[in-house]
Amino acid sequence: MPHAMDPASQAPTKPLLAVLGGARRQSVPIWLMRQAGRYLPEYRALRASAPDFLACCNDPDMAAEITLQPIARFGLDAAIVFSDILIVPHAMGQTVRFAAGEGPLLEPLDLAMLDRFAPKKAVEGNLPLFMTLAKVKAALGTDTTLIGFAGAPFTLAAYMVDGRGGGEFPATRALMVEEPPMMDRLVAILAEAVAALLIAQIDAGAEAVQLFDSWAGLLDEPGFRRWSIAPARTIVDKIHAARPGVPVIGFPRGVGVGYGAYAEQTGVDAMQFDQGTDTAVMAGLQGRLPVQGNLDPEALLEGGVRLEREALAVLEALKDGPHVFNLGHGVIKETRPEHVAHLVEIVRGWRP
Numbered sequence: 001m002p003h004a005m006d007p008a009s010q011a012p013t014k015p016l017l018a019v020l021g022g023a024r025r026q027s028v029p030i031w032l033m034r035q036a037g038r039y040l041p042e043y044r045a046l047r048a049s050a051p052d053f054l055a056c057c058n059d060p061d062m063a064a065e066i067t068l069q070p071i072a073r074f075g076l077d078a079a080i081v082f083s084d085i086l087i088v089p090h091a092m093g094q095t096v097r098f099a100a101g102e103g104p105l106l107e108p109l110d111l112a113m114l115d116r117f118a119p120k121k122a123v124e125g126n127l128p129l130f131m132t133l134a135k136v137k138a139a140l141g142t143d144t145t146l147i148g149f150a151g152a153p154f155t156l157a158a159y160m161v162d163g164r165g166g167g168e169f170p171a172t173r174a175l176m177v178e179e180p181p182m183m184d185r186l187v188a189i190l191a192e193a194v195a196a197l198l199i200a201q202i203d204a205g206a207e208a209v210q211l212f213d214s215w216a217g218l219l220d221e222p223g224f225r226r227w228s229i230a231p232a233r234t235i236v237d238k239i240h241a242a243r244p245g246v247p248v249i250g251f252p253r254g255v256g257v258g259y260g261a262y263a264e265q266t267g268v269d270a271m272q273f274d275q276g277t278d279t280a281v282m283a284g285l286q287g288r289l290p291v292q293g294n295l296d297p298e299a300l301l302e303g304g305v306r307l308e309r310e311a312l313a314v315l316e317a318l319k320d321g322p323h324v325f326n327l328g329h330g331v332i333k334e335t336r337p338e339h340v341a342h343l344v345e346i347v348r349g350w351r352p
């Protein structure tokens with residue numbers, strides 16, 4: 001079986017897997033996007049000993065330790081493997097650098113490079129990731145779920161075409177208008193690569209996987225269907241066929257009303273929502289699938305009464321269906337670890 005099962009009921013016993021399987025529990029499971037990282041002093045200490053961020057990801061002992069740091073500190077319901085979405089272009093042959101203070105910088109994408117982008121390189125070039133997953137899996141307690149992840153094809157394509165982040169992605173926008181078949185081709189290659197990478201992560205120990213389409217909100221409606229929903233459907237179908245029973249969580253960040261179409265058309269098992277989504281919209285989708293989210297990371301940064309008020313509002317709004325507590329986007333690096341501990345206390349102490 002892909003994950004821990006209770007032999008009597010055949011239902012998953014880990015709280016997060018139970019909810020991702022559709023159960024509604026007395027206690028709401030919680031994990032946080034970017035729960036490992038720079039807001040933790042123990043991360044900064046380890047990170048200082050590595051030459052750069054990618055070296056950290058490629059050192060299984062270090063990456064496993066970083067993955068486990070927030071589990072040791074806060075007792076969250078899931079460990080998300082410490083890695084990055086940009087390991088895919090890097091392994092396929094487009095060099096990625098993480099320059100201090102600048103975010104990721106990618107070597108310019110020469111469209112002739114596309115011929116050399118073999119999807120299997122996304123797996124073969126990332127062997128340390130699988131070692132990290134195996135190490136974390138061996139170290140986790142019986143109640144904690146191991147999550148693998150990947151960037152979705154459109155979000156990866158945006159970084160690859162523009163060569164950097166920043167949210168504007170002018171070259172990607174131009175390519176979509178001027179040469180849509182080229183975008184189709186890049187997205188199709190990436191869908192194969194991402195499916196293979198996620199299946200390999202499952203084989204290495206991941207019990208659920210999340211697909212981050214962080215920039216899907218830039219797409220217009222036809223673009224969203226063509227470059228976010230369609231490749232997600234391909235990826236989800238491949239994972240379900242190859243490793244049935246392992247939940248896939250979809251995150252088309254910033255798509256507003258598009259969340260419903262994504263939930264319906266991609267076949268994902270659960271959905272992550274950003275903080276721009278009204279919890280009433282999430283509640284409306286709970287009859288179809290489990291929902292994850294969507295506390296504003298700014299509320300966690302601020303802490304105190306705002307954190308309490310907003311966390312309780314999310315819990316109340318989603319109490320009638322399967323809900324996994326999470327933020328609407330990653331933990332902000334200035335966040336005080338004490339605020340995360342407080343949030344876990346709020347969620348653990350709440351009852352419907």
Ligand code: CP3
Nearest residue numbers: 033034035036037053081082083084085103104165212214
């Ligand atoms: O959630 C976790 O704790 C697991 C680790 C994780 C990282 N990146 C580590 C990281 C995850 C899930 C990601 C996903 C990721 N990476 C996304 C999708 C989610 C999102 O934020 O929308 C994206 C778009 C990236 C690309 C990326 N990686 C950027 C833009 C940056 C630089 C800016 C930033 O937020 O730090 C990174 C670097 C990165 N990825 C760091 C970490 C801990 C910082 C590296 C450092 O320590 O210097």
